[in-house]
Amino acid sequence: MLKNYFKVAFRNLIKHRTTAFINIAGLTVGITAAVFIMLWVQNEYSFDNYHKDVDNIYRIKTKLTLTKTEVWDWESSPYLLGPAAKQEIPGIKNYTFLWPGYMITVHHDNQLITEKKYAFIDANWFKVFHYDFVAGSAESFSKNPFSLILTQSTAKKYFGDGEAVGKTLRVDSMNYQVQAVVKDNPANSSFQYDMLIPVEAKLSNPHEKQQSAEWGNYSGLTFLKLQPGINVKDVGKKLTDIIRKNNKGSENTTMSVIGLREMHFETGLLSTSFEKGNLKLVNIFLILAFLLVATACINYVNLTTARSSVRAKEVSVRKIVGAGRGQLFGQFMSESLVVSFLALSFAILFIQLCLPWFNEVTEKHFVQPLASVTTWLLLLGTLVVCFVFNGLYPAILLSSFKPLTAFKGRAVLNFKDGAIRKTLVVLQFAISVMLIISTMIIYRQLNFVQKADLGYNREHVFVMSIPWQVLGFDDKVREPKLRSIMNELKQQSAIGEVSRSANDAFFNNSNKVSGSMDWEGRPDDYKPSVATISADENFQHILGLKMQDGHWFSKTGSDQHNVILNETAVKQLGIHQPVIGQRFKFNGDSGVVAGVVKDFNFRSLHEKIGPMVINNHTDWARSFYIKTTPGNTAAAIKIAQNVWNKFVPEQPFEYSFIDDGYNKLYHAEQRSSTLIASFATIAIVISAMGLLGLVAFAAEQRVKEIGIRKVLGASVQSIIRLLSADFLKTVLIANLIAFPVAWYMMNKWLQDFAYRINISWWIFAVAAIVALLVALLTVSIQSIKAALANPARSLRSGD
Structure with missing residues (x-):
């Protein structure tokens, strides 16, 4: 019986080629789009859930209450907190610490290669998180501070198809030995690091070791593995007690924990080391996937019922010779199954063809999704949905024809249909x-x-930042080197102007301070937060900032202790008139308000312009803002690269245009x-x-x-x-x-x-x-x- 159903189904498809093509083409496109959406949605919902005991892994979260209306949320915590928590809080099975890296340089085959996806981890990392080791082991990695773990793709980049374990890579100024290779990070992993380094390597620097020993240094991320069933609110309270006991002045600091599963959709952080998901957008796309499949299925229903009068006599003859309604229902459902299956087969082909485009748009790395059980479950689910949606209504409708009505030439369907x-x-x-x-x-x-x-000119301005490891922390070495770089750049005709700043991302300034300001008339309990920029006397002109009152920093150095406020800061801080010349203490430096700059957007347009204090302290300003002269952009970049190579020969040239950074x-x-x-x-x-x-x-x-x-x-x-x-x-x-x-x-x-x-x-x-x-x-x-x-x-x- 089933064989006959499918034989008739294929015969009808061949007979009505145009209708079959429209049905199958519509369903193929709809299924392909829906499966791609569902792949992305499933990936978003499943972030980090592949780790063993994922429901018992948490990250420590810091909340600093500044005022009744302003609270800062950080994902970072002190390096010392993990060991102290393990010792003092029952129910903590293990802890681990992550120090996300900014940029390192790998010397390989006479090339300088910049690696940005790397992190420093402690010895407990692999006791908390799951990795698939292809070669080497976590134990050998932990024995030597100058060790490396590489992902498969990174190992192949440096060593081809040869053995990577035991090989040496020069990272910055030190030699590191590859101790293990792990599988590439899954697309649903928050930890997209291609290179892992023991935290002891970072602490081998005396300055870093000193910083890590301070309870007030919130420099990295602490993760806890808890016993099942432990009360996480109690853990947060005890973490808060530890912080307040060891760090004086932390009365407004509250600690809590957030589950690893919840971390991807976390909101409200001042800054984050990971790519965050948008739960609202994910839910919208989930609905969209269903709607696309539904619209494709509607086509089948419409086109099938459109041919109802053509098939009315066929159905009537079948009924007259003894076919029951159940048999006719089975016939039409089998046709739906054939169309749905053919559409799904073509969709699988389209998924493979369109996968590179989808990866490029989503910036994910879905590698051979058809090798995944999840993908096949999605495909099977889509097949069932299409089969039922496509077949049910037409099968019920067409199997209900009355033979005499069809033979008399009357309409077989009514207005309700x-x-x-x-x-x-x-x-x-x-x-x-x-x-x-x-x-x-x-x-x-x-x-x-x-x-x-935006209140500033972001065109034809690019930024290059000299790495800290090149400058060091010795004032007598650092400052002369920065001045020499500035002088070299200024002498070139292709470069219009140069400015120094301590901020390398002017368009997305996340630097905030609180409680380090004082001015005439400030209430004793008022300690607001402000954004801050350190800039020299050329900064205003190079970015086209407009003054509302007063003046920018003088070239004579007379404004070294003075500040410039934006309009919002004047309003929110309640600075008395006249503003210019008012006493203003900032970060322990006493001066006056030299000028008021018109408001400009120093964050994305998602946020309102907040108060900003601009200071003239450029002794740590390692970012050079370079404005090119008209038509000389390429020449200016080449000049900057030559200057870089002269003063920073051991690092690859890195620069970015403000316009590009803003668009990102x-x-x-x-x-x-x-x-x-x-x-x-x-x-x-x-x-x-x-x-x-x-x-x-x-x-x-x-x-x-x-x-x-x-x-x-x-x-x-x-x-x-x-x-x-x-x-x-x-x-x-x-x-x-x-x-x-x-x-x-x-x-x-x-x-x-x-x-x-x-x-x-x-x-x-x-x-x-x-x-x-x-x-x-x-x-x-x-x-x-x-x-x-x-x-x-x-x-x-x-x-």
Whole structure:
């Protein structure tokens, strides 16, 4: 019986090639898109859950309460906290410490290679976290402070297919021996480090060792492995007691722990070492995956029921010769299974072909997803969903035909069925319109972000920062070297201006201080936090900062102890008028307010401009802001590289343009915009296919009416209008449904930006016009075909 079902199913597919192609193509595209989305969603939800005892692993979190309205959340904690917690708090099985690295230089084959994905770890790291060792062991790694563990891809980069364990790499100024190789980090790992180094290597530097021995130094991340069932709130209280006991002045500091599973979607941190997920966005994409599959399945339903009258006699004959409704139901469900299976097979091929693009857009490394059990579960689930969604309604509907009705030539379907199909098309186009509106609003907001007046000029300015390990901590060596670099750069004609600052990311300044300021009229209990920048006398001019009052730092050095405030700082700190000349103490240095600079955005537009204090202390300023002269950008970079090579010969040249760095602040939004635009295109194409099915059904149902109208003199244009009117109304209804939903969703999304666009009415108008044009084109194709058909054939009594 089953064999016969599938034989008939394949025979029908071959007989109705066009319908089969539309069904399979729509489902293939929908399934491919949905599986890609689900891969990403599943990856986001499963972050770090591959570690053994993941439910018992926690990271210590620090909360500093500055005022009633301002709280700082840090993911960092003191190096000394882990051992003290293990000793004093029952229920802690183990602890480990992570020091994320910034940048190191590997000397290999006469090349200088910069590695940024590295970290220092202590000996307990592999007792808490799971890694798959390909060669070597964690034990040998822990015995020597100058050891390395590399991922497979990193080991191959340096040593090819040869053995890496036992080989030596020169890192900065020291030789390190590779003691182990581990498998590449999974895409759902927070710890995307290609190189791991023992923390003892970092502590071999006397300065670093001294810093790590201070309880007030929150320099790294502490993880705890707890006994099952332990009360995490009690652990947080005891950690707080340890901090307050060992670090005087920590009365406003509170410690807590956060689960490893929850870490990926953690919000509210001042800064983070890891890529964080957006739970709101993940949930939106989860819904989107379901909707894309649903829109593709709707096509099958529409196109199958559109051919209902063609198959009415087939069903009637089967019933007359003894076929039961259950057998007919099985026949139509088997056809649904065949179409769904073929679409899934093609989708698997498309997944393989599109995987490089998807990896590039999401910046994940999904390697051979078809080798994953999770992917096959997703594919199997999608097959079941499509099979049921596709087959259930048409099978029930088509198996319910009455033989005599079909043979008498009466309509086999009623208006109720037509209403269902129109409702499905309304749903399809509503989804498409919502995605079009979302894409346009996201694009406009990102365009606004890129062209916004930030209060400074970020064009043609690049930054190079001299590494600390090159400068050292000796003032007599460091400062002369920095002055020499400055002088070399200034002498070049391709370089317009040069400035020094202690901040290398002016556009995303995360430096904040609290409790180190005093001014005339400050309440004793008022200790607000402010952002801070250390800059020289050229900084204002090179970035085009505008003064609201007073002056910038003088070139004579007379403003060494003075500060410059932004407008927000004057308002929030309550500085008395006249502001210029007011006493201001900052970080122990007493001076006056020399000037007030107009507000500028020193963080992303997600945040409102906060108070800022700019000081003239450049003795630790190792970042050079270089403005190029018109048309000489490439020459300026080359000059900067030559100066770098002269003073920093052991490090590869590193620089970044402010404009590029600023745009990276919105990288996640750019990525989401690309994905949503792609899926909007897919949805509108699938919807057009669905509409084509509905028009085909309407034309088939009204074939004799059209024939009579043509015989009575109706023109092709009037026939097209007749068939088009109902469907264009359907699309208009879809627009009316989509508008409020899209407005609500996008308004919520825009609330994440402190500075944002207004949602204009014309965006909805454009989306509606696009949907109507697609619908009109689709309807016209089928309507013209019906209008040009020979009326004699449609009026023949046998048909």
